[in-house]
Amino acid sequence: MSVDTVEPGPTARYAPSRRRGQGRLMVGILLLCFFTVTPFLAVVVLALTPEGVLTIPHAWPSDLTLDNITQILQVGDFPRWFANSFIYAAVSVVIILLTAAMAGYALARKRFPGRNVILWSIIATLMVPLEATLIPLFILVKELGGIDTLWGLILPTLANAQAVFLMRQFIMGLPDELFDAARIDGAGEWRMFTRIVLPLIRPIVATLGIFIFLWHWNDLLWPLIVGQSDEARTLTVGLATLNTEDVSTTNIMAAALVSVVPCLVVYAVLQRYIVDSIVATGIKG
Amino acid sequence: MTVLATKPSRPHATQDRPRRRRTPLERREAFAGVVFVLPVLIIFLMFRFLPIAGAGGMSLTEYAINGEATFLGAENYQRLLNDDVFWHSLGVTVLYVAVFVPMILVVAMVAALLLESIVKLNGLFRSLLFLPYVTSFVMAGIIWTWIYSSDGPINSVLSAIDLPAIGFITGDQILVLASLALVSVWKGFGYAMLILLAGLKAQSGDIREAARIDGANGWQTFWLVTLPMLKPVVFFVLVIETIFSFKVFDTMYVMTGGGPSRASYTLIYMLYDQGFRFFDFGYAAAIGMALFVVVLALSLVQRRIFERKEA
Numbered sequence: 001m002s003v004d005t006v007e008p009g010p011t012a013r014y015a016p017s018r019r020r021g022q023g024r025l026m027v028g029i030l031l032l033c034f035f036t037v038t039p040f041l042a043v044v045v046l047a048l049t050p051e052g053v054l055t056i057p058h059a060w061p062s063d064l065t066l067d068n069i070t071q072i073l074q075v076g077d078f079p080r081w082f083a084n085s086f087i088y089a090a091v092s093v094v095i096i097l098l099t100a101a102m103a104g105y106a107l108a109r110k111r112f113p114g115r116n117v118i119l120w121s122i123i124a125t126l127m128v129p130l131e132a133t134l135i136p137l138f139i140l141v142k143e144l145g146g147i148d149t150l151w152g153l154i155l156p157t158l159a160n161a162q163a164v165f166l167m168r169q170f171i172m173g174l175p176d177e178l179f180d181a182a183r184i185d186g187a188g189e190w191r192m193f194t195r196i197v198l199p200l201i202r203p204i205v206a207t208l209g210i211f212i213f214l215w216h217w218n219d220l221l222w223p224l225i226v227g228q229s230d231e232a233r234t235l236t237v238g239l240a241t242l243n244t245e246d247v248s249t250t251n252i253m254a255a256a257l258v259s260v261v262p263c264l265v266v267y268a269v270l271q272r273y274i275v276d277s278i279v280a281t282g283i284k285g
Numbered sequence: 286m287t288v289l290a291t292k293p294s295r296p297h298a299t300q301d302r303p304r305r306r307r308t309p310l311e312r313r314e315a316f317a318g319v320v321f322v323l324p325v326l327i328i329f330l331m332f333r334f335l336p337i338a339g340a341g342g343m344s345l346t347e348y349a350i351n352g353e354a355t356f357l358g359a360e361n362y363q364r365l366l367n368d369d370v371f372w373h374s375l376g377v378t379v380l381y382v383a384v385f386v387p388m389i390l391v392v393a394m395v396a397a398l399l400l401e402s403i404v405k406l407n408g409l410f411r412s413l414l415f416l417p418y419v420t421s422f423v424m425a426g427i428i429w430t431w432i433y434s435s436d437g438p439i440n441s442v443l444s445a446i447d448l449p450a451i452g453f454i455t456g457d458q459i460l461v462l463a464s465l466a467l468v469s470v471w472k473g474f475g476y477a478m479l480i481l482l483a484g485l486k487a488q489s490g491d492i493r494e495a496a497r498i499d500g501a502n503g504w505q506t507f508w509l510v511t512l513p514m515l516k517p518v519v520f521f522v523l524v525i526e527t528i529f530s531f532k533v534f535d536t537m538y539v540m541t542g543g544g545p546s547r548a549s550y551t552l553i554y555m556l557y558d559q560g561f562r563f564f565d566f567g568y569a570a571a572i573g574m575a576l577f578v579v580v581l582a583l584s585l586v587q588r589r590i591f592e593r594k595e596a
Binding site: 099112127136138139140143189218219220263271279282284 | 315321329331332337402405412420483542574584
């Protein structure tokens with residue numbers, strides 16, 4: 001796929017023929033932005049509207065309040081769900097990145113018996129949707145005693161074929177000379193990994209880190225079946241149950257707002273990076 | 286998922302060397318390789334290979350919650366083929382895919398074409414269009430439940446001008462599925478948009494310019510020049526979104542609960558119900574296998590059709 005070329009083609013971007021239609025195009029793109037952005041604005045306004053006050057779409061609230069947010073923090077162990085989501089995402093990111101970097105390094109740079117078999121069987125698992133193995137995975141975690149625990153939630157998600165594959169591709173692209181030089185200097189294997197590989201793979205670590213975090217933070221199905229009690233319930237599961245219960249619109253919007261803030265912060269800070277890495281690797285969240 | 290599109294190769298490493306004793310350095314390297322790959326290997330053996338093998342095995346049994354398994358042979362599959370609910374949920378899923386995929390392709394293509402031509406504030410627009418992608422389906426479902434609700438913005442406008450309310454997620458099946466598809470399009474089109482945009486930017490502008498000079502209007506240029514050249518990228522997006530939408534569950538779980546009267550009861554929803562509401566694990570595993578077969582067949586069929594057109 002030639003999708004990794006981000007440079008604009010040699011199109012005459014400012015040619016008069018192209019500039020003429022700009023006004024119409026602007027209307028189109030503003031409509032699309034209205035489509036993507038307004039729901040967020042609605043969440044913010046609704047979340048800050050005092051309960052019982054007439055609000056959008058009927059009226060703009062006359063005064064705003066943080067009451068809904070403080071209220072929702074007391075509903076059904078909300079802070080606990082938030083912390084669980086964070087642990088689920090953060091711990092998974094760290095372990096996946098470390099193990100995938102190690103495996104990617106071995107699969108790219110070391111010759112050992114069974115290497116190709118291991119590589120191809122890991123890649124082949126990408127063909128099997130996770131949902132198809134949901135039942136045996138649940139039984140396995142149940143037998144291990146991992147139901148309603150955070151480790152039971154985290155462990156099965158550590159098998160991330162995409163991370164292993166992208167790490168391997170990236171490490172294969174590093175110049176051989178670096179490794180040869182380090183070897184001649186007598187660097188041990190672990191030292192070579194921590195001093196040469198880890199610093200050089202920072203771009204792919206960042207890309208994978210962002211996406212693995214978002215996948216976990218936004219994940220519903222697996223946490224739904226593994227974390228039913230408050231001890232292991234994540235924010236997505238908590239929100240989904242709140243939505244079906246008798247909670248006021250303003251309260252549920254406050255909960256939604258709190259849940260989306262970490263994603264928006266990640267996006268605001270790393271926005272250009274996220275966009276570029278989708279184009280470069282085709283990674284899908 | 287690019288994995289399927291890229292072919293890893295490292296010619297000098299895969300060449301067959303004549304068999305000989307490994308030197309001490311090579312042995313040290315091989316040992317290090319095994320040690321470094323070991324954590325991932327153990328994780329995959331345990332949580333990927335074992336469940337994949339287990340899925341087939343379990344689907345042939347009646348598996349009770351206490352771990353007792355009775356071998357049934359193909360009985361679960363026979364039951365599946367005679368189960369109206371299964372055919373219904375498969376039909377719902379196919380209908381949903383048929384509504385969702387064209388919708389997301391059109392929106393993503395329009396957005397990509399606009400972004401390609403717009404000069405001013407391009408970066409800002411791109412960020413705003415991509416924004417919903419970082420949220421969860423749960424979050425998206427909560428917002429859109431309100432937007433679609435009887436006292437949401439759309440129905441309020443309708444009632445203000447004395448028009449009947451629209452039951453976006455409570456009415457007709459096709460309306461419900463389209464409304465749910467729109468939520469997924471809202472959240473997800475940013476990805477397809479970026480891939481298509483990269484494809485557009487990789488095209489040489491000369492050919493389109495030539496078409497224009499030859500008198501083709503914008504529409505003709507798009508259909509006869511831009512789109513045919515973009516076909517591999519469109520196909521990539523098409524496959525990814527089809528497979529992705531076949532596994533739809535989150536929006537239904539949050540917004541409709543599979544209803545009204547199973548109008549949005551998808552395959553994964555049935556799997557979830559059979560497994561975790563009725564604890565019929567063997568049967569649920571068989572549904573999982575059906576899903577696997579469908580997804581696999583889809584990617585093969587799409588690949589075949591595409592290759593034939595290319596030839």
